[in-house]
Amino acid sequence: MSSIKHPVGSEPSSVYWRRRAIVIGVLVLVVIIVVLIVAKPGSGSDATPASAPTTSDPAVSRTATPKPAPTAAATSKATDAPTASASNATCDADAITLKPVADQASYTSLEQPQISMSITNTSTSACSLDLGSAEQVLSITSGAETYWSSKDCQVNGTHQKITVKAGQTLTTPAIAWDRTRSSSSTCNSSRASVPAGGASYHLSVAVGSIKSATSALMILN
Template sequence: MSGVMHPVGPEPQETYWVRRAVVIGSALVLMIILLLVLFNLNGSQQPAPAAPPNPLPSLTPMTPSASPSSASPSPSGSASASASASGKATPSASASGKASSSASASASASGSPKAAGKASSSPSTKSTSTAVTQQTLTVCDPSDLDLSVDSPRTAGVSSSVGFKLSLTNTGSNTCVVTVNPNDFSLKLVSGSDRIWSTADCSTLVGQRLAQLTPKQSLNWTVEWNGKRSASGCKTRPGTPGAGYYWATASFTGVASDRARLILT
């Protein structure tokens, strides 16, 4: 015991104490390193917490606005979530990812999402086109229409005469005009004598539909057979003789200027 506390040897006493301190310090460092290694081994051998089971994706058909890639859940989302929690992807996350991939592949193979999207896109496009057409085809305002009638300068008694009619859009917008017997009439008079009128025979007018841009006109011709007219497309007795006759037209309250015709 005295040899431990009081070293004996040819070297100075301080040299022996330094040697003992180095040996004891080295032993303590080795013990500390050994304890740290054992602690780390025990900690790494503990099982990593199991990731919660990932449910299989639903195979409900997608809505038309969703694409197939966005409808089925991505397997990378669950795998990355498990990797961030434990430092690596767990077997359960990998299996769940494979199941999600196979379910997404089968949903794409069935073709039902594409069919649903295609079926709903056509009515939407068709309804939009109809709405645009209805907005474009606005009815012409009578105040934006100018009606004119033109006739030959002279014609023979009892001969047929063609009256040229023109309906012009004087407004600043494109519009639609419909000419039919209910809204249009052309008549021929001589003084106070009513000679002939399309109101007596609707087939003389027919029906016309035109879309008119600003300053554009709808032109057509109405034939007079040279006789007096009666209701029901009939004629009255008495042939109009030589003299001056005046033709006027009206459409939805818009009246034309008079056109002069001389029968010879």
Template structure:
């Protein structure tokens, strides 16, 4: 390993280090070229950032849409509304899946809210449903009354009290094309009485207390929103 020759040893050592350095640089260059040719670019952090951006953009979108039929609005009570075949109860029927070619649940978000925090006795609660395209491309989806569902539960979420599809199902289609971040809004009124799938049980008035409302489109469910009956 000791250098030998007519020149001083430090010259031979310097030549060895230069050769080693050149070899290391060449190896790094080869690795970089191979990585580039294999098409790197599948950056999980970049994908996560894009998803976050698409979610943030929905907050500034303007809600559009038409009012859906409502339980007790001009019908003398009952359970119509932005109805659908999906059931959110633990023992309910299977949710309606989107038709082939329509945007999947994963590209949509649904939010439901009550127009008041507390309703006095005799006043019908009104619920607003907002469906948002959180994807990055325009999306076609049937948002008709037959594809939506609004459900009322006890505050703990353990007991299903009412669904707008139980007694007055509605299959009228309402195809929409939603641009990224665009929203469609609907409203449903509740008469304040209980219901069961197929309207097979007596409809009893719901007493004063705290409850939650949930919206559903296909298999997509909103977070529960609390409200009160006094």
């Protein structure tokens, strides 16, 4: 009967023992490889977990962001505004150009002309000019007849010295002409309407002794 200790065969027993030793060695090597794979560093539960990605708080980010600084657009408008003055020399008449301004050239029967004037300093230096209501005059004529004047019913006219910069143009606030004939005797009573139906009228302006060289045409329908 064969046994492990006493192999049976035609070859010498030393050959069988060598074969057995090789098989056992291979088995031991396989076991070692399996153990190494199972015990590989970092594969266990003690491995340090990867840190979670961090995100910034959007509310904090929005709070920390400074608001944009205001633009300088408003400053430039304020710079161009007229300023009261008592130090600049009085404007020469030939340095000031007055222009009558009407908001339209033709008006329907329901429209009232909006009239004003522009004042331009054509000199190369700033000067002062009295632009108070006591010095401003707006007149509306047709042919040789004056139909309306801002002076007819003016009360408590004011005086105000204004600095006009070199090359600067100022425009007075517009007033509405109610299409009536003015007179100092009708300030507190009703006034007659001026002729319309395509009648033409001319607006002229003055500041003190300075007068506009041209007039603005207005056609009333």
